[in-house]
Amino acid sequence: MSITVYLPLLIAPLFALLAPRLARRLSPGPATWMLSTGSLLVAGASVAALALLAVPLAAQLPVLAQQGGWSGSVLAAHDPVRPPIAVTALTLLICLAGSALRSLLGQAVALRRSYRVAAALPATGQLAVIDTGRPDAFAVPGRPGRIVVSPAVLHALDSGQRRALLAHERAHLSAHHHLHAAAAELAATVNPLLWSLRGATRLSCERWADEAAAAVAGRFETAAALARAGRLSAETPVRAPARPSLAAALTDVEVRLAALSRPAPRRISSWRLVIPLLLVALCGLAVANAAAEAHALLELAQGR
Amino acid sequence: MAKRASGDLEAEVLAALWAAGHPLTAGDVLQSLDDPELAYNTVQTILTRLHAKGAVERERSGRAHTYTPVLDDAGLVAHRMRAALDRGSDHAAVLSHFLGTLNPDERSALSRLLGQPGRKAAR
Numbered sequence: 001m002s003i004t005v006y007l008p009l010l011i012a013p014l015f016a017l018l019a020p021r022l023a024r025r026l027s028p029g030p031a032t033w034m035l036s037t038g039s040l041l042v043a044g045a046s047v048a049a050l051a052l053l054a055v056p057l058a059a060q061l062p063v064l065a066q067q068g069g070w071s072g073s074v075l076a077a078h079d080p081v082r083p084p085i086a087v088t089a090l091t092l093l094i095c096l097a098g099s100a101l102r103s104l105l106g107q108a109v110a111l112r113r114s115y116r117v118a119a120a121l122p123a124t125g126q127l128a129v130i131d132t133g134r135p136d137a138f139a140v141p142g143r144p145g146r147i148v149v150s151p152a153v154l155h156a157l158d159s160g161q162r163r164a165l166l167a168h169e170r171a172h173l174s175a176h177h178h179l180h181a182a183a184a185e186l187a188a189t190v191n192p193l194l195w196s197l198r199g200a201t202r203l204s205c206e207r208w209a210d211e212a213a214a215a216v217a218g219r220f221e222t223a224a225a226l227a228r229a230g231r232l233s234a235e236t237p238v239r240a241p242a243r244p245s246l247a248a249a250l251t252d253v254e255v256r257l258a259a260l261s262r263p264a265p266r267r268i269s270s271w272r273l274v275i276p277l278l279l280v281a282l283c284g285l286a287v288a289n290a291a292a293e294a295h296a297l298l299e300l301a302q303g304r
Numbered sequence: 305m306a307k308r309a310s311g312d313l314e315a316e317v318l319a320a321l322w323a324a325g326h327p328l329t330a331g332d333v334l335q336s337l338d339d340p341e342l343a344y345n346t347v348q349t350i351l352t353r354l355h356a357k358g359a360v361e362r363e364r365s366g367r368a369h370t371y372t373p374v375l376d377d378a379g380l381v382a383h384r385m386r387a388a389l390d391r392g393s394d395h396a397a398v399l400s401h402f403l404g405t406l407n408p409d410e411r412s413a414l415s416r417l418l419g420q421p422g423r424k425a426a427r
Binding site for chain 1: 319
């Protein structure tokens with residue numbers, strides 16, 4: 001097996017480094033798609049690469065060799081992957097598969113819970129005004145999705161800011177931002193090298209919703225709503241444990257406010273997507289190439 | 305500014321009633337929505353619809369009706385919702401809060417940033 005099989009594993013950190021930088025220069029819709037699908041594809045490719053590294057060794061197991069009708073000794077003689085590497089790949093693969101499965105189940109449970117809550121909320125249309133005991137404003141995905149806002153938040157905002165807040169949450173629901181976030185979460189558990197893309201994807205979703213709100217209520221109103229709601233939650237003592245993303249939250253808000261203080265992003269310039277597309281395509285080609293090589297090796301061992 | 309769907313407007317009217325904290329007439333609502341493109345009749349229609357849905361209470365005051373948002377066993381719902389949504393760490397990906405909780409330091413950073421965007425266009 002040639003060096004290409006390692007390519008996805010090398011591209012993953014490169015993608016994690018470049019994609020968020022590129023995302024900041026794209027308009028947030030395309031940026032979010034690029035981050036979520038990109039990280040999912042790169043994660044898939046790196047899993048495939050690990051699997052292909054492990055295949056020749058795994059195929060030497062007597063059970064599998066008998067099933068497949070190939071000779072274990074021929075495989076062992078021609079396997080270009082050294083056993084320690086193959087064993088490492090196999091171990092990693094099993095661990096990652098476990099964590100991916102757990103993440104997938106966790107996401108599914110959270111989503112189902114969200115759907116149930118959305119259905120149970122006493123909402124009028126999309127909006128459910130509920131005193132949750134703290135200033136709150138969030139979107140609950142469901143069929144239909146709901147927007148939960150506490151009265152305190154509505155009191156604190158003026159009409160333009162309320163319009164911005166509602167448009168922001170509506171954008172989360174209508175563009176299914178939770179699925180983008182879930183994709184990035186899953187990709188990160190499959191390939192921890194992509195961990196940083198979770199935050200980047202979430203920020204991109206928020207930017208997307210901010211731009212949707214700005215289109216309805218204006219950029220200043222959206223920024224003001226963001227700041228007002230932020231100040232409101234700052235004035236409220238926090239009972240719940242601090243969320244782990246607290247430090248990131250500040251910079252995220254900073255980024256969002258700064259972006260809103262600038263004019264709306266121009267239409268997407270497609271050349272900026274060339275780099276992530278190239279990286280993802282390279283991953284695909286590398287996996288296809290390595291798969292062909294693994295296939296050839298198995299055929300050789302079958303004596304064909 | 306983009307045109308809004310009727311459901312969006314309904315949410316805004318309801319939000320305006322909540323924001324006021326006291327009963328509003330259709331005229332009050334129209335004023336508080338602060339949208340020159342909005343017609344009185346549209347607001348009146350939405351209020352009637354909200355009343356039919358049981359989302360607002362209506363009272364006659366003089367020649368006009370006043371409207372108050374209805375809070376129905378929301379405390380219980382809120383409790384149950386929090387319990388359901390806060391369970392586990394995976395809710396992070398499902399729910400996107402408008403803004404995370406900020407501490408005072410972060411608040412001052414916010415205020416600093418808010419000073420930057422100039423209020424170019426009048427609302």
